[in-house]
Amino acid sequence: MTTSTAGSRPDQLSAEAQRRRTFAVISHPDAGKSTLTEALVLHAKAITEAGAIHGKAGRRSTVSDWMEMEKARGISITSTALQFPYVTKTGSTCVINLLDTPGHADFSEDTYRVLTAVDSAVMLIDAAKGLEPQTLKLFQVCRHRRIPIITVINKWDRPGRYALELIDEIQTRIGLKPTPLTWPVGIAGDFKGVLDRRTGNYIRFTRTAGGATAAPEEHIDPDRAHDAAGVDWDTAVEESELLSADDSDFDPETFRNCTSSPVLFTSAALNFGVNQLLDVLAELAPPPSGALDAEGHRREATARFSAFVFKVQAGMDSAHRDRIAYARVCSGTFERGDVLTHAATGKPFVTKYAQTVFGQQRSTLDTAWPGDVIGLANAQALRPGDTLYSxxxxxxxxxxxxxxxxFAVARGKDPSKHKQFRKGIEQLDQEGVVQVLRSDRRGEQAPVLAAVGPMQFEVASHRMASEFGAAITLESLPYTVARICDADGAEVLQRLASVEVLTRSDGVLLAVFSTKWRLENVARENPDVTLRSLVAAGDN
Incomplete structure (x- = not known):
């Protein structure tokens, strides 16, 4: 069996791990997450221009939004991995592994999977709207997993709330101490630049046509800043001094302990403040340090190779009906061609078709290090949550x-496409697009699709028709609550009204109820039946 880490010197392995920054961008829908992702890639010089004009009203598509539904609707409905180098202001090179997540609440499950694979997160807040429900839910996931958070207040080029008001809201509502590293010069809607609170300099931005290229910036020392920005500079200095008096200066220890969050102000659409975010990620975001195994023991980043599959995605290339398993390297060195062990089955897994992923684009990957995301093509045996090791x-x-x-019953529109129907449903289940539930009563040709939000059904329907050539109809079912039960309990529950027991693809029995009140009545009237909760969207 090929061993990967054996071919790498420990000092080389450690150095490569220290260069990696693996993070996710989380936000409420429409906070500018995909636009910020694009701006980060642009400023790192991985692309030369942000987006191409697409769709209505000149809306841009981005490298991270590649699915047709994403382009048509202008929202992210699937997570995407982007890897690119970034040369810092000190001349060192970081390798950025950026995981763009779907912002819509209907795709919380996909975002949760991504958050199992990162070392830090960028929490994006709309300057006009402040903290919104989906942002709060994702923050709670980060808090539970002890993921350090960098806060970015975006859209400062548009009218919005006062900066101090937003800072106060962050501390009051989520208990995280905001420690701004930059402070806006000019109110929301009149974004001139930022005060760099660590150097005292004024960083003045210049607009570019449509924000398609990196915005030029000029660093002006404090003695000349008033002449350049007038009263707006004076206001920024006064507010920065208030922050210092309130003990809101950056503290690296509390950031690493997840009790404080550095804050930056940006306009992703104009590419203002993006360089500063990249530098902060390179300087402050934690590098890979290994991962906790199922028993709570840490496998250090310098140990033998191991990786964690957090996502499976098909349909990325219509010309090739392959699928990609995204795996986060937790420890050791990966080399293409390594024969690994699939922990779930104990069987060998050959990595001949390993790729690095940049949105929809893919290229052959020869070597990867802790923190990197590798794409394993045609990985039919892999599922989200699987472990690979050497x-x-x-x-x-x-x-x-x-x-x-x-919940909805799926049926193929064309009975002659039953093979395509079965293959498509199985694929969507394995990817986690929807949960697929079955019962003897309904049969194989009428599986029940279960989802956190209704938009998942739209994605499933679209992909069944476009990728598998098996258009489906969906019949809504009157259920809203699911609980895990055992075989004995299933026998009792199947005889009750407004209750149905279905089998998930992993063999788990799910009892579904019309309402939470029906669930409570059933539990009260049948105390011997054991019902266990699943993880709710947005829970820890």
Missing amino acids: EVPVVYPPIPSFSPEY
């Missing part, structure tokens, strides 16, 4: 399934 066995914690709240 030599020294390890199993990482599984990814829990969220509790579905929407």
Whole structure:
């Protein structure tokens, strides 16, 4: 069996791990997450221009939004991995592994999977709207997983709230101490630049046509800043002094302990403040340090190779009906062609078709290090939550399934396409696009699709028609609550009204109820039946 780490010197392995920054961008829908992702890639010089004009009203598509539904709707509905180098202001090179997540609440499960694979997160806040419900839910996930958070207040080029008001809201509502590293010069809607609170300099931005290229910036020392920005500079200095008096200067220890968050102000659409975010990520975001296994023991980044599959995605290339398993390297060195062990089955897994992923674009990958995301093509055996390792066995914690709240029976429109129908449903289930539930009563040709949000059904319908050539109809079911039960309980529950027991693809029995009140009545009237909760969307 090929061993990867054996071919790397420990000092080389450690150095490569220290260069990696693996993070996710989280936000409420429409906070500018995909636009910020694009701006980060632009400023790192991985692309030369942000987006191409697409769709209505000149809306841009981005490298991270590649699915047709994403382009048409202008929202992210699937997570995407982007890897690119970034040369810092000190001349060192970081390798950025950026995971763009779907912002819509209907795709919380996909975002949760991504958050199992990162070392830090960028929490994006709309300057006009402040903290919104989906942002709060994702913050709670980060807090539970002890993921350090960098806060970015975006859209400062548009009218919005006062900066001090937003800072106060962050501390009041989520208990995280905001420690701004930059402070806006000019109110929301009149974004001139930022005060760099660590150097005291004024960083003045210049607009470019449509924000398609990196915005030029001029660093002006404090003695000349008033002449350049007038009263707006004076206001920024006064407010910065208030922050210092309130003990809101950056503290690296509290950031690493997840009790404070550095804050930056940006306009992703204009590419203002993006360089500063890249530098902060390179300087302050934690590098990979290994991962906790299923028993709570840490496997250090310098140990033998191991990786954790957090996502499976098909349909990325219509010309090739392959699928990609995204795996986060937790420890050791990966080399293409390594024969690894699939922990779930104990079987060997050959990595001949390993790729690095940049949105929809893919290229052959020869070597990867801790923190990197590798794409394993045609990985039919892999599922989200699976572990791969070399030599020294390890199993990482599984990814829990969220509790579905929407249920619908799927049927193929064309009976002659039953093979395509079965293959498509199986594929969507394996990727985690929806949960697929079955019962003897309904049969194989009428599976029940279960989802956290109704938009998952739209994605499933679109992909069944476009990728598998098996258009489906969906018949809504009157269920809103699901609980795990055992075989004995299933016999009792199947005889009750407004209750149905279905089998998930992993063999788990799910009892579904019309309402939470029906669930409570059933539980009260049948105390011997054991019902266990699933993870709810947005729970820790």
